[in-house]
Amino acid sequence: MELHITFQGRKDLSEQLYRQLRDAIDSGRLAAGTQVPPTRLLATQLGVSRKTVAEAYSRLTYDSRLSGRVGSGTFVSPRLAAPHPAQPPSPLASAAVVAMWRDMPMPMSHAAAQTRARYDFIGGASLKSQFPFDTWRRCTLYALRQCTRSASLHGDPQGLPELREAVARHIGFARGVQASVDSVLITNGAQQALDLVSRVLIEPGCRVVMEDPGYPPARLLFAAQRAEVVNVPVDEEGLRVDLIPDGTRLIYVTPSHQFPLGMPMSLARRHALLARAAELGAIIIEDDYDSEFRYQGPPTDSLQSLDSQGLVAYLGTFSKTLLPELRLGYAVLPQVLLQAVRVAKQLSDWHTPTLNQWALAKFINEGELLKHIRRCFEVYSGRRERILQRLGDDLAPWLQAVPAVAGYHLSALAHVPVDLPLLVQVARQAEVGLYPLMPFYGQAPAKQGLLFGFGAIERLDIDPALDRVQGILQQLAPA
Missing domain, CATH: 3.90.1150.10 (Aspartate Aminotransferase, domain 1)
Incomplete structure (x- = not known):
């Protein structure tokens, strides 16, 4: 990589070079410890004489901005590498919006390991002790081989077909979800799925219902999109459907394991919720975040499996079953939403990393997930x-x-x-x-x-x- 230097005319070249290198060092663009090119190399790159570069280096060394190391080269001196204090910014036209995002809390963020309590x-x-790292490593090596065989192109925003098919089979088997390879969209965790679905449904002032108590990141996300968030209380059967107001456009629920209280939504309440959504023309987001682990009683059907009118967007994640660091989730979308969310995904980040998708597809297909x-x-x-x-x-x-x-x-x-x-x-x-x-x-x-x-x-x-x-x-x- 060449050092970025520009000359204005052909006069005082050594002075121009000196000033540009001095400003780069003082501003921090050339960080402490950075090695500068040898005089001969820089002179060739800039099309000037070696003497011109040597004079500039000599002045910078005299100023203690550069220092030579015998046998190693010339480096930026550490003590003078700090940048100048930033100038106060001019008033920002979007200051109110920036302030809204800046002041928004970040709930449920996990603290660094060194600040966690001993018993938490x-x-x-x-715990990572449960994760099969050796198996995942083998799946990742397989994924690397698949990537080397493919063209260096962006992937499908909807996700790798092999992974979508594996996810559809898994949730159909484990949760009774009605899914096909064409209805699954792979995301960077369930949080992105929630963001994408709400993004194509919400406009400022529209009404969104969620459980109270409920998942704080969802509440904040809806509010950030300028929705009117209506907090509807829950009882022992789940969300109080009778309190869902007219004009509601989106309903967010966690019916299999209410977050955070934990009780499941009763079957009668699920049917009532589906009927109320149909009456309103509202979409239901079903966040099925950790229901793979069921300890007693017969399995309950997902809300999506009871939906006959295409009103439920089912969200799931592998952060709970595998590792949060993998950031792998998915959405099973009704046909009316699929293409809109697919476009939003592409505009957001184009697609979820293909390497991780290949690895997870193999992990599921070999039965390792179960x-x-x-x-x-x-x-x-x-x-x-x-x-x-x-x-x-x-x-x-x-x-x-x-x-x-x-x-x-x-x-x-x-x-x-x-x-x-x-x-x-x-x-x-x-x-x-x-x-x-x-x-x-x-x-x-x-x-x-x-x-x-x-x-x-x-x-x-x-x-x-x-x-x-x-x-x-x-x-x-x-x-």
Whole structure:
């Protein structure tokens, strides 16, 4: 790569070169420790004499901006490489919009490993010890071979056909979803699927309904798209369909494992929701984020499998079953939405990385995904059972578990007055990460309780952690 230097005329070339190199160093464009080209090479590149370059280098060395190393070359001196303070920006025409995005919270972001509590009940996270890295490595090598055999072109925005077919088979088998290779769209996680579907449906001022409590990133996403977000409360059967207002265009639900409380939506409520959506002409987004893990009772049908009018957009993710870092998700879309979302996907990022798509397709087709889910089920089942035992035993004076049959988190409601913010603070000091339910509420009176994620805490760590929680509760609210 050539150093970017331009000359104005052919006079004072050494002075021009000196000033441009000095400004590049002072502004930080030439960072500390950067090696500059040898005088002979730079002179050839610029079409000037070697003496011209040598004079400029000499002045920069005298100014302590460059320093020579015997046998290595000439480098930018470290102590003078800091850039000048930035000038105050001029007023921005879009300042209000920028401020809206800048000030928006970032809920449910996972903290860095070094700041996590020793015993952490964080939701939406899993331990990497369960992931079959050797198998995934083999699938990735296969993906590399597939990529080397194909032309260096962008892929289909809808996703690799081999992966879409594998996903359709998997969710048809595991969740009863009615999907074909033509109805599946591969995304960078379920969050992108949510963004794309809402983007083609929402315009400023339109009405969107979501559960309360519910998934905060969805609520913020809808609000950022200038929708009127209506928070509809849930009861023991799920979303209160009778409270969905007229004029609603989009309804967001988590019917298989309500987030964050955990109860499933009853069959009667599902049929009522589908009927109400048909009456309104509204699209339902079904976020089926972690229901592969089911611990008791017969499997419940997905809402999408009950849909006979093409009103449900079904979203799923592999972040929960595999690794969040892979950023692989999908949407099963009704025909009326498919092409619009496909265009939005292309305009957003063209397509999900093809290498990861090939690897996941092989992983699913060889049966490795189902094997991995079965292995994780055994682990999560034991952790879940132990937390429920403690909630029903020595923690029962303070907390009561919300009935839930799927996923890898559960919630517990406080049935005596407890200062939950103080509990969370003191627990953190005792190296236990606890997460209150209050931040998940948008409008309804928040229920006092905690979310217990058990994907990222070892089975042997659960009792020591809950022992500490019990001790703190005894001090804050003696039984």
